[in-house]
Amino acid sequence: MITKPKGTMDVYGEDAKKREYVNEILRNVCSKYNYNYIETPIFEATELFHRGVGEATDIVNKETYTFKDRSDRSLTLRPEGTASVVRWFIENKLYGNITDPVKVFYNGKMYRYERPQAGRYREFTQFGVEFIGSNDILADIDVISLAYNTYNLLGLKDVTIVLNTIGDKESRANYRESLIKYFTPLISNLCEDCQKRLKTNPLRILDCKIDNETDILKNAPKTIDYLNKESKDRYNTIKEYLDLMDINYLEDYSLVRGLDYYDHTVFEIIADVPGLGNIALGGGGRYNDLIEKLGGPSIPAVGFAMGYDRTILAMDNSNVNLNLKEDIDIYVMYVSKTEKETASYLVQDLRLNGFITETDYFNKGLKGEFKAIDRLNPKYIIILNDQDLKTNKVTLKDNLTKEEQKIEINNLVDYLDTNL
Ligand code: AMP
Numbered sequence: 444m445i446t447k448p449k450g451t452m453d454v455y456g457e458d459a460k461k462r463e464y465v466n467e468i469l470r471n472v473c474s475k476y477n478y479n480y481i482e483t484p485i486f487e488a489t490e491l492f493h494r495g496v497g498e499a500t501d502i503v504n505k506e507t508y509t510f511k512d513r514s515d516r517s518l519t520l521r522p523e524g525t526a527s528v529v530r531w532f533i534e535n536k537l538y539g540n541i542t543d544p545v546k547v548f549y550n551g552k553m554y555r556y557e558r559p560q561a562g563r564y565r566e567f568t569q570f571g572v573e574f575i576g577s578n579d580i581l582a583d584i585d586v587i588s589l590a591y592n593t594y595n596l597l598g599l600k601d602v603t604i605v606l607n608t609i610g611d612k613e614s615r616a617n618y619r620e621s622l623i624k625y626f627t628p629l630i631s632n633l634c635e636d637c638q639k640r641l642k643t644n645p646l647r648i649l650d651c652k653i654d655n656e657t658d659i660l661k662n663a664p665k666t667i668d669y670l671n672k673e674s675k676d677r678y679n680t681i682k683e684y685l686d687l688m689d690i691n692y693l694e695d696y697s698l699v700r701g702l703d704y705y706d707h708t709v710f711e712i713i714a715d716v717p718g719l720g721n722i723a724l725g726g727g728g729r730y731n732d733l734i735e736k737l738g739g740p741s742i743p744a745v746g747f748a749m750g751y752d753r754t755i756l757a758m759d760n761s762n763v764n765l766n767l768k769e770d771i772d773i774y775v776m777y778v779s780k781t782e783k784e785t786a787s788y789l790v791q792d793l794r795l796n797g798f799i800t801e802t803d804y805f806n807k808g809l810k811g812e813f814k815a816i817d818r819l820n821p822k823y824i825i826i827l828n829d830q831d832l833k834t835n836k837v838t839l840k841d842n843l844t845k846e847e848q849k850i851e852i853n854n855l856v857d858y859l860d861t862n863l
Pocket of ligand 1: 523555557562563564565566567568569723724725726727748749750751752753754
């Protein structure tokens with residue numbers, strides 16, 4: 444038997460409906476915030492992620508699916524969405540004349556070779572937004588508010604925005620130095636990867652999945668103590684705006700996020716999910732250097748991404764009531780060949796007129812059809828019989844009251860429109 448690859452999933456039935464539900468809410472929120480939908484390729488030049496996400500990150504270092512195509516090009520299945528959106532922005536020279544910000548949202552499969560566990564897969568779905576072109580506080584606030592309100596609209600009231608800043612370049616350089624000073628005498632106590640990170644990117648030690656519970660990490664220098672005045676002021680203003688907007692947040696000076704491209708604002712959305720503890724449903728931040736790093740001009744941007752799988756897990760565990768069951772409107776019954784012919788175009792007409800319509804695909808006969816009706820619970824049943832069809836009529840049965848009436852086929856849609 445061929446089975447699905449490790450860390451992937453088939454989504455169907457109730458789970459698929461939940462995704463559609465989440466999708467609809469996300470699309471709705473994005474339209475109100477005026478973000479436009481974008482699709483980018485699932486695979487990109489490997490270099491994009493090496494330069495964009497960062498050589499020293501776990502995502503690029505250990506988790507990418509990279510392969511050569513038949514022309515020997517190195518391609519990588521995207522591990523996240525931001526680098527691709529930035530590549531699109533630069534490739535289409537959208538930086539020419541930015542009078543309005545470029546606001547886009549995406550929604551698609553991402554790939555990371557991680558150890559699969561609940562809420563962590565190798566193929567997973569992310570939704571994300573990118574706000575490109577403005578360095579103003581309001582852009583950060585736009586993205587945080589969108590993230591926050593999305594979760595609220597999804598029925599997750601107990602999510603927390605965890606907020607921090609990693610400051611501008613100068614502040615980060617100060618902070619980096621302090622981390623090197625702090626970690627150097629202690630580094631032999633940390634994992635092999637952290638030992639490498641001390642040389643390549645000491646910030647990455649702080650989100651090490653192996654060492655993150657150790658006292659060494661807990662007592663490490665905190666970003667807040669190394670911010671220059673401008674970065675501190677900016678951070679404080681962000682907090683003032685969040686207060687003004689009634690957005691709940693919690694500060695965590697050790698939050699740095701697992702990707703290399705952030706500066707200033709970083710945030711995560713955390714939920715306490717029974718069985719999983721505190722997990723990150725999504726995260727984001729400002730990335731003012733990424734566009735330049737990928738070959739464009741220096742243009743500021745901010746973004747956010749959330750995982751579907753963990754969000755749905757959190758919704759399940761928080762008993763969010765979705766009321767997903769959608770009963771069908773009409774079931775069309777037939778027995779004879781001519782009745783079946785009528786059924787074929789009648790179901791089409793009813794569907795095109797907006798009714799969820801089903802019929803018998805197995806020639807089950809009346810007994811089997813009634814059993815199907817019990818399962819599908821249609822609001823109306825249409826019973827075709829040759830006698831009635833001679834006068835263009837059918838029997839229409841209200842499945843709730845069980846009342847039956849004969850009705851002309853031509854009047855069916857009008858009647859159902861008024862009564863359904
Ligand atoms: P990141 O791009 O790492 O900031 O991740 C943003 C969000 O995507 C996380 O908060 C998760 O909800 C989700 N996510 C990241 N990696 C995975 C994964 N391997 N499986 C499922 N969801 C993930």
